[in-house]
Amino acid sequence: MSEKKYILGMDIGTTSVKVCVYDPITKELIAKQNKDTAANIPSDQGIEGNKQDVPKIVSAVHYCVSRLPRDVLRHVMKIGVCGQMHGVVLWRNGAWEKIEKDGVVIRFEATRENMSALYTWQDTRCKPEFLESLPKPDSHLNCYSGYGVATLIWMLKHKPEKLRNFNYSATVQDFVVAMLCNLDMPITSDQNAASWGYFNTEKNDWNTDILKSIDFPINLLPKVVKSGNIAGQLSSSWNGIPEGTPVGAGLGDLQCSILATLESKQDAVLNISTSAQLAFVVDKISNLGCNTIEHLPYFDNEYLVVAASLNGGNVLATFVKMLQQWMLELGCPIPQSKVWEKVIALGLEAPASAMKITPLLLGERHVPKAKASVENIDLSNIQLGQVFKALCDSLIDNLHVMMPKEILQNAHIKRIVGNGSGLSRNAVLQRAVEHYYSLPLEFTSGGDAAKGAAIAVMSNND
Known part of the structure; x- marks a missing residue:
């Protein structure tokens, strides 16, 4: 009898985390879990800001995965991750740690003091006048408030010291992938990159020259790969999933929900x-x-x-x-x-x-x-x-x-x-x-x- 091979799918949404184990042969879900994140936190921008606490989101991810059957998880051969688009979280080295018990990693945790909040797609701090003052993107897509690059440019103009505190930025699903794989540099998909603004989908590249012209810190932008590509390997066994399991680059939740629906x-x-x-x-x-x-x-x-x-x-x-x-x-x-x-x-x-x-x-x-x-x-x-x-x-x-x-x-x-x-x-x-x-x-x-x-x-x- 052949060894079972499953795929773990994760959706890090605006209000909840959902995970499932998918059988690629039968196309059935073997198990699933979900948990509300209750991650919203007050913003110093009042109702114009919309922020979430990333450690709470990571905790919901751990909660869901840890409640899937262990005998199923040990057969997981790949991990796919998607989540809420447009938003941005910043971090520096030391933004996550592995919690061990008896020499075995039992969970990953995000370290609040080494990261910013997640500024979500619902953030409206970038007023129309502000967006109109920015250079036009080299893209068929516009850049709106709540989009990662727009939020980062707003910080560059209004809170430059905040940007100087961090070395990396990405969507929250990209952060989770970086944490699971212990990546030195965040990797994102073209789906998430396009949702940030200032990304040309035909060239598959950031508008670096345009962004450099306004002194944008290009080093903060994640590396982009095509959607469906692998970003790295699981850096240690996790709830029974074997170390070295390939993890896909973070994807957009809209694209993934449509991929699962379209017949x-x-x-x-x-x-x-x-x-x-x-x-x-x-x-x-x-x-x-x-x-x-x-x-x-x-x-x-x-x-x-x-x-x-x-x-x-x-x-x-x-x-x-x-x-x-x-x-x-x-x-x-x-x-x-x-x-x-x-x-x-x-x-x-x-x-x-x-x-x-x-x-x-x-x-x-x-x-x-x-x-x-x-x-x-x-x-x-x-x-x-x-x-x-x-x-x-x-x-x-x-x-x-x-x-x-x-x-x-x-x-x-x-x-x-x-x-x-x-x-x-x-x-x-x-x-x-x-x-x-x-x-x-x-x-x-x-x-x-x-x-x-x-x-x-x-x-x-x-």
């Missing part, structure tokens, strides 16, 4: 979790006549055509928390799960109304100063179900403005595959998708970014 080039994938993305795969960059769509590096030199909205499940969650808070203030506390259950049930029964919600609580990258608003309120449409239905409709309408259905029709897309808990648990949103896009919405067994990270390193023979 055909005629599928588009709609992911609604914290934010919202609608995407499909193409062979090359082309002009679609729409400035709200981007071409992001995918796998095998292909691109994802993406409309990426900052407003998704986070907007609905804020609405639900607001209702819960109102009930508490009225002296009628109610669990959040009950609020969700009720608003979805009421939304499904609610008739259409003239109420028009602009759901841009977080603005959008192409209109960062946009705010949320409500129009056409009258006595006939103030029932809770109608308001919730109008809010769900508005989120899909916003995506439809960013990527109209004609673009999907021209790409011969036959169906939309749904992904993300924000969509799978909300039948009101699902109805809105079919209404706006005139395409069937289906759910498959895909969608797991951790599984996608495992699939991505599966075929690599480095």
Whole structure:
């Protein structure tokens, strides 16, 4: 009987860490774990800053992996890692350590005093005026607030002493890969590099000359390899995974969730979790006549055509928390799960109304100063179900403005595959998708970014 060979996939997300063990022969998941990171920490930039504590994220990674069966982990032959895009963490030597017991490494830990916080994709300290003052990137992709290079340039201008404290920077998933492999220099994929700004995907290189012209510390930029390539080897055995196991370069969570979901080039994938993305795969960059769509590096030199909205499940969650808070203030506390259950049930029964919600609580990258608003309120449409239905409709309408259905029709897309808990648990949103896009919405067994990270390193023979 042949030796079992599995792949460990990890997704280091905005709110949680998910891990799975994937069998490349049966294409089944053998085991999986997840844990909320609860890693958000206050920023000295107030609501404009968005920071997370990396040691807490690393602790969640250890928690998840340590709870997978040992007899499964000893058969892991590769590790694939993906995570939240755009964000940046800085560190210097000594940013991680191996905790040993009886001479055996039992876990890796991040060392808080030798690293910065993770400045996430939700960080809005880079105002439009600041971004407009920067040199234009040599790239088909723009650079927005929350993107790694933009955040680093902001620090260069406003907190240069902070940058001088550190030698390296990368996304949080790249940090985890560097820690597991004990890398001297962080390695990232073209997916993560493109998500930072100032990266040319066709040349597969940073805009070093442009960045040098503003005295940007080029030494902080990670080395870039193609997505799916191996970054290094596990520097010691870890929860039963053998020392020397190849570890893939960190990937984008969006690309990995789509890799795990897509069954055909005629599928588009709609992911609604914290934010919202609608995407499909193409062979090359082309002009679609729409400035709200981007071409992001995918796998095998292909691109994802993406409309990426900052407003998704986070907007609905804020609405639900607001209702819960109102009930508490009225002296009628109610669990959040009950609020969700009720608003979805009421939304499904609610008739259409003239109420028009602009759901841009977080603005959008192409209109960062946009705010949320409500129009056409009258006595006939103030029932809770109608308001919730109008809010769900508005989120899909916003995506439809960013990527109209004609673009999907021209790409011969036959169906939309749904992904993300924000969509799978909300039948009101699902109805809105079919209404706006005139395409069937289906759910498959895909969608797991951790599984996608495992699939991505599966075929690599480095």
